[in-house]
Each structure stands twice: as C-alpha cells, then as structure tokens.
Amino acid sequence: MNTKVTIAGVEFKNPVMTASGTFGSGMEYSQFVDLNRLGAVVTKGVANVPWEGNPTPRVAETYGGMLNAIGLQNPGVDVFIQRDIPFLKQYDTKIIVNVCGKTVEDYLEVVERLGDTEVDMLEINVSCPNVKEGAIAFGQKAGCLYDITSQIKKKAKQPVIMKLSPNVTDIAEMAAAAEAAGADALSLINTITGMKIDIHKRTFALANKTGGLSGPAIKPVAVRMVYQASRAVKIPIIGMGGIADTEDAIEFMLAGATAVAVGAMNFVNPYATAEMVEGIEKYMTKYQIEDINALVGAVE
Amino acid sequence: MNTKVTIAGVEFKNPVMTASGTFGSGMEYSQFVDLNRLGAVVTKGVANVPWEGNPTPRVAETYGGMLNAIGLQNPGVDVFIQRDIPFLKQYDTKIIVNVCGKTVEDYLEVVERLGDTEVDMLEINVSCPNVKEGAIAFGQKAGCLYDITSQIKKKAKQPVIMKLSPNVTDIAEMAAAAEAAGADALSLINTITGMKIDIHKRTFALANKTGGLSGPAIKPVAVRMVYQASRAVKIPIIGMGGIADTEDAIEFMLAGATAVAVGAMNFVNPYATAEMVEGIEKYMTKYQIEDINALVGAVE
Amino acid sequence: MKKVKAKVISQAELSDDIYDMWIESDLAATAKAGQFICVYPHNESILLPRPISICEADREKNILRIVYRVVGKGTKELSYYRDGGDINILGNLGNGFPLEEVAGKHVVLMGGGIGIPPMLQLAKDLKRAGEAEEITAIAGYRNDRLFLKEDMQKYVSVHVATEDGSVGTKGNVMDAMSALGIRADVIMACGPMPMLRAIKQYAKKEGCKAYISLEERMACGVGACLGCVCKTKEKDEHSHVNNARICTDGPVFNAQDVEI
Amino acid sequence: MKKVKAKVISQAELSDDIYDMWIESDLAATAKAGQFICVYPHNESILLPRPISICEADREKNILRIVYRVVGKGTKELSYYRDGGDINILGNLGNGFPLEEVAGKHVVLMGGGIGIPPMLQLAKDLKRAGEAEEITAIAGYRNDRLFLKEDMQKYVSVHVATEDGSVGTKGNVMDAMSALGIRADVIMACGPMPMLRAIKQYAKKEGCKAYISLEERMACGVGACLGCVCKTKEKDEHSHVNNARICTDGPVFNAQDVEI
Ligand SMILES: Cc1cc2nc3c(=O)[nH]c(=O)nc-3n(C[C@H](O)[C@H](O)[C@H](O)COP(=O)(O)OP(=O)(O)OC[C@H]3O[C@@H](n4cnc5c(N)ncnc54)[C@H](O)[C@@H]3O)c2cc1C
Ligand SMILES: Cc1cc2nc3c(=O)[nH]c(=O)nc-3n(C[C@H](O)[C@H](O)[C@H](O)COP(=O)(O)OP(=O)(O)OC[C@H]3O[C@@H](n4cnc5c(N)ncnc54)[C@H](O)[C@@H]3O)c2cc1C
Ligand SMILES: Cc1cc2nc3c(=O)[nH]c(=O)nc-3n(C[C@H](O)[C@H](O)[C@H](O)COP(=O)(O)O)c2cc1C
Numbered sequence A, B: 001m002n003t004k005v006t007i008a009g010v011e012f013k014n015p016v017m018t019a020s021g022t023f024g025s026g027m028e029y030s031q032f033v034d035l036n037r038l039g040a041v042v043t044k045g046v047a048n049v050p051w052e053g054n055p056t057p058r059v060a061e062t063y064g065g066m067l068n069a070i071g072l073q074n075p076g077v078d079v080f081i082q083r084d085i086p087f088l089k090q091y092d093t094k095i096i097v098n099v100c101g102k103t104v105e106d107y108l109e110v111v112e113r114l115g116d117t118e119v120d121m122l123e124i125n126v127s128c129p130n131v132k133e134g135a136i137a138f139g140q141k142a143g144c145l146y147d148i149t150s151q152i153k154k155k156a157k158q159p160v161i162m163k164l165s166p167n168v169t170d171i172a173e174m175a176a177a178a179e180a181a182g183a184d185a186l187s188l189i190n191t192i193t194g195m196k197i198d199i200h201k202r203t204f205a206l207a208n209k210t211g212g213l214s215g216p217a218i219k220p221v222a223v224r225m226v227y228q229a230s231r232a233v234k235i236p237i238i239g240m241g242g243i244a245d246t247e248d249a250i251e252f253m254l255a256g257a258t259a260v261a262v263g264a265m266n267f268v269n270p271y272a273t274a275e276m277v278e279g280i281e282k283y284m285t286k287y288q289i290e291d292i293n294a295l296v297g298a299v300e
Numbered sequence C, D: 001m002k003k004v005k006a007k008v009i010s011q012a013e014l015s016d017d018i019y020d021m022w023i024e025s026d027l028a029a030t031a032k033a034g035q036f037i038c039v040y041p042h043n044e045s046i047l048l049p050r051p052i053s054i055c056e057a058d059r060e061k062n063i064l065r066i067v068y069r070v071v072g073k074g075t076k077e078l079s080y081y082r083d084g085g086d087i088n089i090l091g092n093l094g095n096g097f098p099l100e101e102v103a104g105k106h107v108v109l110m111g112g113g114i115g116i117p118p119m120l121q122l123a124k125d126l127k128r129a130g131e132a133e134e135i136t137a138i139a140g141y142r143n144d145r146l147f148l149k150e151d152m153q154k155y156v157s158v159h160v161a162t163e164d165g166s167v168g169t170k171g172n173v174m175d176a177m178s179a180l181g182i183r184a185d186v187i188m189a190c191g192p193m194p195m196l197r198a199i200k201q202y203a204k205k206e207g208c209k210a211y212i213s214l215e216e217r218m219a220c221g222v223g224a225c226l227g228c229v230c231k232t233k234e235k236d237e238h239s240h241v242n243n244a245r246i247c248t249d250g251p252v253f254n255a256q257d258v259e260i
C-alpha cells in the first residue's frame, strides 16, 4: 500500500499535515503525537521580526467552530531558525514554514533567510484576516496575488505553496493567478472572516472585533473551494478547513487535495493527526486502494 | 415597550421574519406558529413562470448546518398571486415576496405583476448559488448589482430589498452599490456555497454538486457581514444566517440589523420564530430597553 | 402535527444493526399506517430531523413503535436511548396507505429490508377493517435474521424471501411472488428503489394497482423546504411543476403517478 | 500531559450555580496546586476545552476535585453529569504555585469567588510541606452562601469577606486584609481581575511577593495556539515578545512580571 504523496518534488510519507498556527512548531503537540508519523509539520506564521500579535481576547467559540484573531504573534525568523528548525530536524517528517509579512519586502526577507536552512517548503500566508496592515489584500486580488507570488518565486530556494483566502468571490481565479505566477502548490482554505458579539455586555467577543472562523462549521465551504481550485489548476493542493477525522481527510482528497492539514481540531483532539494516518490506511484497505494518489480528485 | 421597527416606510410589529425558502408561503408552518405573531412572512422565491428546480438529492446535512440546492422550484407568479397572497392576507403580518429570475427581464416581469397586489415589500434574490443560469452573477459583481437594482427600482411599486450574496470579497462594496442604485433596504446573508462528498460512494451528496450552506455554522460570517454592510450604508438591513434563538436575533440587531429572519432553524424548531418574538420582549425587559430600535448597531 | 418531547418506553436490537423502539406519545392516537415521524437528534452538531416510518401505533395505550437500521450518526444516537429517556419527535407526517382501495380485493403487502416496518401497522389495520378479500404479506430479508415476521403473522399470512436463500424463496420479494404464484389486485409496498421499480413495472403489466412508499433526503418534513421531491407524471397540484413533495404529498404514491 | 476519558465519582451543588465534582483519574497522582485541567463538552456543537482549576487532588486515591460556576453551555452540561458518567479531560496543565518560595514566610492565600477552589489544594500542600512560618487564608464571597471554607479550615485559618457584609468583613479580600491587620510576606491568589490588580499594587507598595493565577480565553490549553496570552513586563523567553501564554507559562505568575 502506498501512502506517499509528492508535492513539487518533495515526498511526504503520508498526506497528513498540521495547519499553520494550530500546532506551534510541533513542540507542544509532540507530547501527544509522534511527529515521525506525520507527513509534514507546518509551522505557525513567521515574520522577519518578532510580532506582538493582537490584544486579548484572541479566541472565541462558535457553533461547530471557533474564531481566532491571534494576529500572527511570532518570535521572528531568527529565533525560529535557531530554535524551531533544529527541534523539527530531530524528526523524520517534512518541515513547511508558514511565512507572513506586512509588505512584500517583509515576505522576501523571510524567504531569503530561510533559503539556506533545512526547510522543505515554504507556505506563504497572504490570507490572514487578522492583521490590520492588510496582508490579506495580497490574497484577495488576483493581480496582487500574482505579483507577490512571482516576486517570492524569484527569491525562494524551496518550493512555494501559496495559501489562499476563502474571503473571495472566485477562488478559481485566485488559484489560477497563483499558478500563473509560478506557485508550486496551493493550500486552502485559510479562515473565513467572522464576528461574535456578546449580547449581555454588548461588546465584541474578540478584541480585534473580527476574527477567522475555522473548524467543522466551515468544512463544506473548504471542500467546495478545494474542488473548484483543483479544477482550475494543475499544481497540487493541500486541503484544510474543519478536518476532524479520517472521513474528512478522505473527503478533501476526493475533492482534489493531494494532502490535507488539521487545524482547529487539534485543539479538540490532540491525537487527531496520528489517528488520521492510521485511519487512512484502514480506509485504503477496506476499499482495496493500492495507491493513495488514486483518491485525489476521484469524486464523480 | 416598543418592538416595532420600520423599514422603508413599512412598519413591522416586531423584527422577526422568516427567511425566504424555508417557510414556503407560511401555509405549512401555520400549523406551528401563529402567523399573526410575526413581523413578516418572507416567501419562497417566485419567478415569472413555474420552475422545476434541481434534481434530488437537494439537501444534505453538515456539521452545525445544511446544504441545499433546491434550485428555486416555484409555481410561478400567477399561481402565487392567486393562491399564496390571499392565504397570507388572512393574517395580520406583512408580506415580503422573494423574487428570482434568470434574466433582468424575468425579474422585471415578476416585479411588475406584483405591483398591483397587496404585497408589502419585494426582496430581490440576486444571490442564489443553486441555479446554473447564473443569477448569482448579479449578486457578485458590484456593477451588475447596481444595474439590476436600478432597473428594478424603476418598475417596482413596493419598496425593494436587495438580498446580498456572501460569496464575495467585499460585502461593504456590494452593499454600497445596491444603496447607490436606490435599494430601499438590504437583506443578508444568502447561503455560502459549499459541497459535501460521500466518501463511501465517492459521489457528491447533492445532485447539483454544490449547494448553499446555512444554519448555525455560518452565523459568525453572517454577523460580520451585517456589521460591515451596516457600517457602509444608511439603508436598513434585515439580518439572517444561522439564527436559532433570541440570543442570535439580538446579536444580529447589535451588529446592525433592523430586523432578522429565521431560515434553516425553522426545520429544527418549527416554533423558533414565535419563541423569538417572546424572547426578545424578555430580553428588553431584563435590560430595561424601552425601544427595540435602541439595539440596532449598539455593539461597542 | 406537532413537535413533542416524548418518552422512550423500550428499546431492543432485533437483528444486526436493526433496532426496535417503543415511544409513549399521544401521536399514536391519530397515526395511520404509512405515515412517519421525524426524530431530532440530541447531538447538536447534527440538526436535521430523521424521518422514520411508524411501524405500529397502539391507539389506546398511546404508544408508537419504530424499527430502524443504524446507518449514521443520527440512528446511532437513537440506538443509545434507554427506557425512560427523552426523544424529540415531530409527527404524524405524510399520508398513509389508501385503505379505501381494498374492498373485495386481494391485497399484497411487500416490504424489503428496512421497508418492512410500515407493513406491520398496515397489516393490522387492513385486517381490522376486514374489507379486503385476502391479505398476503411478502417480506424480503438479507439472511435468516428475520424481524417483524412473527408480529405480522398475527394478522396476515407472511411469505419470506431472503437474498442468501437461507429462508423462504431465494431472491427478493418479486421472486417470491412469482415463485409462489401470488396474484395481487392491489400491492402496497415499501423498500429499496430497485424493488419499487420492479413493482411499478409489474403492476403496469398486470394491470393491478400499486402503492409505494418513497424515500428522499428531507430537511423540514412538513412540505416547506421542497427538499424531498420526486418527479411526477402529471403536474403536481401544489407545485404546478412535475414534482411532488414526498413528505406531505407522499410518502405513499400510486406507483404509476411517479417517475422513479 | 494527556487527554483521557475519566469517570465522574460524585457531583453536588455547593452554592447557587456552584458545583463540586470528584473525578477518578490518575492525573491526580501528579497534580500540583494551581494547575488546571481542561474539560471537553460532550455536546459536539461546542468544541473547545473548558479550563477548570484543580481544587483538590487525592494522590493516593487517584481522584481529582473541581469546583466550578455554571456560566454557559459547557459548564451547564458539566452540571448534568452524574456519578459513573464519562468526562473527557486533558491534564495536568500549567504550572502550579511556587511552593519553594515560602520557607519561613507568612503566606497569605487569597481567593475571590470562583477563584477560591485552587486555594484549597494549595492550603493542603503548604500545610503538609510545613515550611511556611504561618499560613492564613482569606476567602471572598458574594453573600453568606460560603463554600469550601470548612474544607480549607482543616489546614489553615480562614478569614471571610462578603460583598453584602453578611459574614466576616464587608467588602473584598483586600478589605479583610486591612481590617484584620494581616501582613503577608508572600501572597498567593486567584480571583477576579480587580482583586488581582489590587493585590499587585499592594505587593509592590508593601514590598512583598505576590503570585497570582490569571484567566484568559483558551483554545488549545497546551501552548500551541497563542490564544491565551497576557502582557509581560519583560520579553518572554518563548515568544520573544512581551506576551506569555497563560496556559503553559502560567496560569500562576509573579504579579510584578505581568501587565494586568
Ligand atoms: C419517509 C421515510 C421513512 C423512513 N422510514 C425508515 C424506517 O422506518 N426505518 C429506517 O431505518 N429508516 C427509515 N428511513 C430512512 C432514515 O430516515 C435514514 O436511515 C436516517 O435518516 C439516517 O440518519 P443517520 O443520521 O443515521 O444517517 P446519516 O447518513 O448520518 O444522515 C445524514 C442526513 O441524511 C439523511 N438521510 C440519510 N439516509 C437517509 C435516507 N435513506 N432517507 C432519507 N434521509 C436520509 C438524514 O436524515 C440526515 O439528514 C426513512 C426515510 C424516509 C424518507
Ligand atoms: C486557568 C483557568 C482556570 C479556571 N478555573 C476555573 C474554576 O476552577 N472554576 C470555574 O468555575 N471556572 C474556572 N475558569 C473559568 C472557566 O474556564 C469558564 O467559566 C468556562 O470555560 C466557561 O465555559 P462555558 O461553556 O460554561 O461558558 P461559555 O461562555 O459558553 O463558553 C464559551 C467559550 O468561552 C470560554 N470561556 C468562557 N468564560 C471563560 C473564562 N472566564 N475564562 C476562560 N475561558 C472562558 C469557554 O472555555 C468557551 O471556550 C478557569 C479559567 C481558566 C483560564
Ligand atoms: C489559532 C489559529 C491560528 C492560525 N494561524 C495561522 C497562521 O499563522 N498562518 C496561516 O497561514 N494560517 C493560520 N491559521 C489558519 C489555519 O492554518 C487553517 O488554514 C484554518 O484554521 C482552517 O483550518 P481548520 O478549520 O482545520 O482550523 C490559524 C488558525 C487558527 C485556528
């Protein structure tokens, strides 16, 4: 049975990854999950300098999901290179670093700093709805997305995954723009912008007012977008958005994802990723699927 | 205590309405709810001629929500005028007719036919994601939305509510376009396009492949859009998207909605609307709110 | 028609994954054979009501029986309910089988798999009415784990078909019908779509009447959402298109009136 | 640290909306005063774990006690759990109170409202360690429905403040402290933010140490999501910005190290 998938020349032992920002750099969850079992660890967004992030409350619960407005707090790329990469290199898993910035230059700086490290791939977060400075604009206009993608591709030594925002009218158009600009792969979806109001205090539940919605509630939107994007481009897709268990992971693969990432559901079930790795093998056995790649886009 | 709200000169005894397509023309749910208690009944979409709608399965369940791809099946405006309006006129509630079409001419025909009837308001559905012919395009491009709104406004004898699609990059832009074209009010959100795949059969759960996501799962997105739209325009807003109970209704009002509509949750609790009418009064008593209009947009 | 919180009286496993539940509710007083109820899961992550046929209604004792197969989250939850527990139901929904069509006729009841349950109350009511000339039931099972057969035999004679041939005729209910040379004036049936299609075809050929109970995904259960339609031969009176709502215009249809 | 399905041993209502639950789990064996567990609701529509402080841990019997106030859907659900029922918990989380700071000191434990529970295990552990010169507890309540006071009195002397003045000093724990002329070398506290702010200020002025347990909305509970941060005076070693994670770097902080 083959569970290996390949994205832009990088081979993953299985398609199960962690979604950026929900798994730190793997340290915390390594108490629950053997990181060697995972296809890849995708890190929290890293910027050129340390970011403070947003004031609290930063998270709020919603029906079947959650809102977050962390605001990309991160220790900056220097600390990341010194501390987090060596930690992750102890494990037999791939390292995908999520990159954030406020300007194109910010992104390019991080990409260049990571060029000589043992990072396997870069995931470019142009879709975070929680940062005032508006990096999300890169991810909401096809022209901007094209520009930033091509500039990053010029500097990047590792393959580049562009992470798309679901807060757009036409995801296929965005996917095509990223591909045309040279992106090696896409990941989607990032969170959908949402809001919660406390009706007793008549205040916003999040200090940032709006936050990103994630969790099982958004899964149907994510599956639809993965499907639409996968029909619009040839490059591989990493699917995410509400994945909780094996069935969800398979659903995303059938929709067109070559790999899948678990986000908010790590918080609900810290063992989710490891269970999924096993679950996928069981599903393949049950339906006599020799090669997991046969599942990709196999919905009719 | 005043629970009356006024939208475009039409006075509603309270802000609780039904969301189009989830309440028929009131006949079925009149077994559960005294329609006299409601602010308004908003009918299923009506076209110039009868529509067959989509093949089945038309509905699927998702985490905290549901997908539908009814495809706007309706008996056409003639039957509607003969049968449904007289039925609703028996009750002391306002009648808002949801209008759908495939071309601008279709919409105009319905609007004109309804001009001499005892309908209180028109709600123009330019945002149904489930009809192939693409009426949703009217609701996804600010220019198209402006055009169709102004054409409808020229013919309409009743005040016009434009119902906005959430499947857009910038809801504030869409809201502003509708207002600029003369819309008397806005309603939002319609369903978010989603998809579900049956991993055992490897088929789409809906015959139409995609469907519209509604229910509690989408509430944070709806609240955010109501908030953003209400900050972008001066015309009143009818808020909807996952409203299940009094707390949800209040949340939408605080976000900026003058009235609220209950959709999918009618299916889960047929008494939901009536319970909400009572619940809102209790909330007002508890917090000593004299006039319900004081709640509109009162989040800080 | 109303939504009520009712009490579970008893629950038992009848066969592999097939459960038998009695519910205390005054909905029983007005229940008709062929009608169904909707069950609302307690698990709030799954919202939609689950349609389940009424298998028996004891109108004096105010108790209802449902028999269901565990196939997903909702029916799984149902199978955990214990005596005295709460169950949220909406009923009675849809139209039953047309009992007025049977006077002087040989009525054949056909139930396939989890389509058997509604046949029990139907057998009971037909027997009690005493207008049919003859009533025969044919029940189709996967294997020898028969269920509800003995219950039905209290009212009518029951023939069995099993897919694996372990009991009765090997094959489905139609196979049993021809093997036993049964000729029907009126068929009343519930079961999987291929069975219902075969019945429709047979009835057309033989010139007998067939009433079949259809299934479709439902959202409201009360006729408001238009989720559960089936194609009809003629324009439907309510919809003015060739679609009837299974929940309110059915679930029982004259087989020749619907496109299946 | 692990997530386990544990058993509820007992549940009782202590005061208005305040419940007392004992849970059987080997997490008790390693639990420290000031640590917390996360409880995952069964209701699948609410996903996030609920952080609740460890009120008592009986390390021999492997049982844990939590005392909580019903404020929303999650704690409401908790209050319905009955003896023998399942409870999903993650523990033990965070760092406890620094027991090594007390040798030869007068330690004052201050609990306000639903901040009282962690003080019980702390009182027990400080008493058992026997290193503090003196241990005094001050518990602040709304009214005369005191809870956990008698439990604490088994280990330390307890003073009471009530908002309505019905028992002890009228006012809050700080009012009681000054009214009774208590002078602390080390304060260990848990309670509402205004109380913690007052303690921080007092400690600064009086030059005593204060360790306070903070609260914030949490998503992961294990340090991965960065949801639960508080502002710190110095750059935090993990985050490299002036934010520490309450779940992993706290919940107990030296009051002078955090901006509250
Ligand atoms: C009129 C009618 C009568 C029925 N009577 C019975 C009966 O007596 N016994 C019995 O075992 N089953 C009966 N069914 C089928 C039963 O409704 C489904 O098996 C059940 O809803 C599955 O729910 P679930 O949560 O276990 O499955 P899931 O697959 O988790 O359900 C997901 C969604 O799909 C819907 N769904 C799934 N399967 C079906 C289906 N076959 N038909 C309609 N909706 C479905 C569910 O209601 C739910 O909304 C009947 C269906 C209809 C329409
Ligand atoms: C370290 C720590 C220890 C705690 N110890 C206790 C204790 O011993 N006893 C006790 O009664 N309470 C304690 N709390 C508060 C307790 O976590 C909340 O009251 C509880 O989560 C509310 O959940 P709910 O579902 O009832 O409320 P809801 O309002 O429905 O919860 C919605 C969401 O908000 C979160 N939330 C709500 N209130 C709080 C809060 N005050 N702090 C953090 N998150 C919150 C919930 O976890 C959930 O994610 C503690 C909080 C923290 C951070
Ligand atoms: C707490 C939190 C923090 C996140 N931080 C990041 C981030 O730093 N960079 C990024 O690209 N996405 C971030 N995301 C988005 C997730 O990676 C993922 O795209 C999204 O949550 C949808 O997946 P889910 O529903 O499985 O959580 C974050 C999500 C959450 C919940």
Ligand SMILES: Cc1cc2nc3c(=O)[nH]c(=O)nc-3n(C[C@H](O)[C@H](O)[C@H](O)COP(=O)(O)O)c2cc1C
Pocket: B019, B020, B021, B022, B044, B045, B068, B070, B072, B098, B125, B128, B163, B189, B190, B191, B213, B214, B215, B216, B218, B240, B241, B242, B243, B261, B262, B263, B264, B265, C219, C225
């Ligand atoms: C079954 C179904 C049918 C619908 N039909 C219509 C329609 O005909 N016209 C329309 O404008 N919106 C229609 N909608 C959208 C709802 O009116 C509402 O905007 C949406 O469902 C969000 O609200 P909810 O989450 O409360 O359901 C339909 C929704 C559902 C679930």
Ligand code: FES
Pocket: C217, C218, C219, C220, C221, C222, C223, C224, C225, C226, C227, C228, C229, C245, C246, C247, C248
């Ligand atoms: S289920 Fe809604 S019309 Fe039948």
Ligand code: FES
Pocket: D217, D218, D219, D220, D221, D222, D223, D224, D225, D226, D227, D228, D229, D245, D246, D247, D248
């Ligand atoms: S709750 Fe996630 S870091 Fe503390």
